[in-house]
Amino acid sequence: MPIKIKTQPDLSVSLAGIRLKNPVLTASGTFGYGEEFKDVVDLNRLGGVIVKGVSLKAIKGNPPPRIWETPAGMLNAIGLENPGVDVFLSDKLPYLRRFDTAVLVNIFGYSLEDYVAVAERLEGVPGIAGLEVNISCPNVKAGGIVFGTNVKASFSLLSALRKATKLPLFAKLSPNVTDITEFARAAEDAGCDGLSLINTLLGMAIDVRCRKPRLANCTGGLSGPAIRPVAVRMVWQAARAVSIPIIGMGGILTAEDALEFILAGATAVAVGTANFVNPHATEDVAEGISAFLAEEHIGSVRELIGQARIP
Amino acid sequence: MPRSKVLHQATVTAHEAAGRGFRRLVLRAPELASDARPGQFVMLRVSASIDPILARPFGISAVIRRQAIELYYRVVGKGTALLSTVERGAMLSLQGPLGNGFPEPDRDALPILVAGGSGFPPLLFFAARLASKPVVFLGARNKDCLVPATAIKCCRSHARKVYITTDDGSAGKAGFVTDALTAFLDGSRERDRAVIYSCGPRAMMAAVSKVAADRNVPSYVSMEERMACGLGVCMGCSVAVKAGGYKRVCKEGPVFDARVIDWSEHVVLPVPNGKQVK
């Protein structure tokens, strides 16, 4: 009788030099700073955690209502509420450091100087694997999207950040643009180590009885399964345009969803809105990818990156 | 077995019309049931489908033999309409118990519970657990919006006295619940021992808080906001506070000291007939 050797499929990937034990990360803004999930998810089982966006100073966010549910998705206009980088460093990061998982810090600002100042505060801090730069938040007027929808502005911002930090830098791109590849290339040219996409799609919902927007902010960012096909398409386009690795996200609920992104060219994936629906979603996706690889007799998830068969 | 302390698979052990447009749902979830405190809530997935994708928040109205929790809800939209079709024996996934719950009153305090519209469920649970019998006020626009008869009966068995008001006088005393509360407080020799707990429409809770504050009576409110995660991570359920900034209903709440809330903030929540009220 031949002995069947059962080997666990290899889920590890290298993301711009960061070793991830599996390709599953948490999407910024949907997992807090990790501690909120302490009774629910074992962070040691995740490839990494991308924390809620942090800015130089605390931000109190937009007035309510801030969320509205839509078919297979939701609109949010949180307004990047966060306690600021100093509180992040003193109160939030120490918890995350206890785990064997990569911590990526999502940063944003209202001006180029703001972004640079946050990056400088995080430089050399132990326990931070990299920075994800949010240049794409649709919910704050001054910052974010202003950079993310203008190629020149995003290039100068990312170049300035490149000079300010030695940490691996991931540009989080906005889907609210005509040609994602222009922005992908600009980020690569500016010296970014990777890309993260997509952020939410700008959306709006109106209450027909009182004829008012459902969100106090009028417009908000659409996330969830509703946006997944758009996200897969953009990851695929970006992957063909650049050679830096991509963190793919947008509506991932299951392992199969995550595999779509990987086949489209993502090296890692981030799970967002799904955390609200099933708090175990990240662990489930990682386990599901492993089961899929075993079933398909694929030794390593790396064999699937960008392997969609395009006719 | 639950996969974690807050995530549960529960069996529907009872689900029926409870009168006046409410439905009563009993879910067997022993770990959740034995942990739950009055004022806490659950996030219930009304179906396994992704439309609607988000779980719905519901206050816990009772714990039955430490095995099951009881909820009362009204069909107001897509999620509750789907929920109303769930049959006995079905499994639903839910998270809980979530939120802070009502702070316990001092031993010699006089607890006063004020429920408006569909805000009664967490107060039912609280009434049943209180060491000293509370005085209960139940208010509604009209008889049809009032708390179901079974719930009134339950209140009566735990309360020292139950006052009922309707705006149009179709049941109980005509007038606002705050009028009855004011009359009670101003005629009571126990006023300095009173602690008020209210749950209901925002406008009612704002009015109750004012009645309480004007008389220096401590008061707590159980707030409602739209929720996505229930775990304190999405920042979607924020309410404005007087000190500036926001607090999360799911984490720092749903129960707040009424003096903390910025009642001037304009908030719109859907109401049963589909029309919006301020």
Ligand SMILES: Cc1cc2nc3c(=O)[nH]c(=O)nc-3n(C[C@H](O)[C@H](O)[C@H](O)COP(=O)(O)OP(=O)(O)OC[C@H]3O[C@@H](n4cnc5c(N)ncnc54)[C@H](O)[C@@H]3O)c2cc1C
């Ligand atoms: C802490 C808490 C406890 C609650 N307890 C109860 C209870 O015991 N019994 C009960 O009948 N209702 C309760 N509610 C309100 C209940 O959650 C809503 O009626 C329900 O979510 C409506 O869902 P729907 O899909 O039918 O309505 P839709 O109008 O289709 O819902 C659309 C969206 O709005 C949200 N939403 C609608 N109404 C409310 C509301 N009043 N408060 C918060 N979000 C809302 C929904 O969750 C959903 O995201 C509670 C709400 C909160 C926040």
Ligand SMILES: Cc1cc2nc3c(=O)[nH]c(=O)nc-3n(C[C@H](O)[C@H](O)[C@H](O)COP(=O)(O)O)c2cc1C
């Ligand atoms: C409530 C909420 C808050 C978010 N906050 C942030 C944020 O602070 N920074 C950021 O870069 N993206 C933020 N996002 C975007 C997500 O990280 C992700 O890019 C997007 O939601 C798409 O993924 P999903 O469909 O899996 O949620 C937020 C999304 C949601 C739903």
Ligand code: FES
């Ligand atoms: S519902 Fe997400 S923070 Fe409260």
